[in-house]
Amino acid sequence: MIRLKNIQKRFGDLDVIKGIDLDINNGEVISIIGPSGTGKSTLLRCMNCLEIADQGEIQIEDYSVNISKITNKDKQWIRRNTAMVFQGFNLFNNKTVLQNITEGLIVVKKMKKSEAEDRALKILKDVDILEKKDNYPSSLSGGQQQRVAIGRALALEPKILLFDEPTSALDPELVSEVLVLMKALAKEKRTMLIVTHEINFARNVSDRVCFMDQGIILEEGAAKEIIDNPKNERTKQFLNAIR
Numbered sequence: 001m002i003r004l005k006n007i008q009k010r011f012g013d014l015d016v017i018k019g020i021d022l023d024i025n026n027g028e029v030i031s032i033i034g035p036s037g038t039g040k041s042t043l044l045r046c047m048n049c050l051e052i053a054d055q056g057e058i059q060i061e062d063y064s065v066n067i068s069k070i071t072n073k074d075k076q077w078i079r080r081n082t083a084m085v086f087q088g089f090n091l092f093n094n095k096t097v098l099q100n101i102t103e104g105l106i107v108v109k110k111m112k113k114s115e116a117e118d119r120a121l122k123i124l125k126d127v128d129i130l131e132k133k134d135n136y137p138s139s140l141s142g143g144q145q146q147r148v149a150i151g152r153a154l155a156l157e158p159k160i161l162l163f164d165e166p167t168s169a170l171d172p173e174l175v176s177e178v179l180v181l182m183k184a185l186a187k188e189k190r191t192m193l194i195v196t197h198e199i200n201f202a203r204n205v206s207d208r209v210c211f212m213d214q215g216i217i218l219e220e221g222a223a224k225e226i227i228d229n230p231k232n233e234r235t236k237q238f239l240n241a242i243r
């Protein structure tokens, strides 16, 4: 299980994350929805130690870190056990699709090249893009690039997959291939935390939905309950505005 306790983060005078608690069970899929500028990306970045929160606790299975005492070893452990999928794919553009997957396995997981390639080929088959293994990202569609990025995250065998608006940069006709893949991962009982504006996807694929506003989780509960029958006025307003 993964637990966030009282996570707080400011940028100068700007109080962005104001004390977030969240428990994520193994195999659970949680979607975070909410207006832009609310701290959703910052929360994911703090979970992945791309940003270091100011306070709070991150617990991943038996590994618990008090942020005020975080060490470099803790940061490395957290980065190695969480994997992020970004809105803008963030692939290495000077590496082939295959090399995009093997790079982390060789550098982070210290795998031998041949072993890394074996795993990468299997993953590329799983995300259905094996035929592009020798292509460079620029020759792929956005949907294909995002599937490679998801493959790269999967290859690291993280304890949780973090998705930050994975379909927001895609042309409308390319959104569904990425959502279909994410739905398949959810079915395999991968632990996933997804920031998304795809409300139907959040409703149908997640176990729970959190509505985040101005740095706090204002409402959370079963996905269908929150989306079909929100209690909080701000949640209602937000859902009405985007539907």
Ligand code: ADP
Pocket: 011, 014, 016, 035, 036, 037, 038, 039, 040, 041, 042, 043
């Ligand atoms: P969301 O993902 O919900 O749109 P973000 O987490 O990206 O929100 O941003 C929340 C707030 O924090 C915004 O006001 C944003 O400008 C600010 N912010 C995010 N990252 C930084 C940073 N590195 N330095 C300063 N301000 C930041």
Ligand code: MG
Pocket: 040, 041, 042, 164, 165
């Ligand atoms: Mg964001």
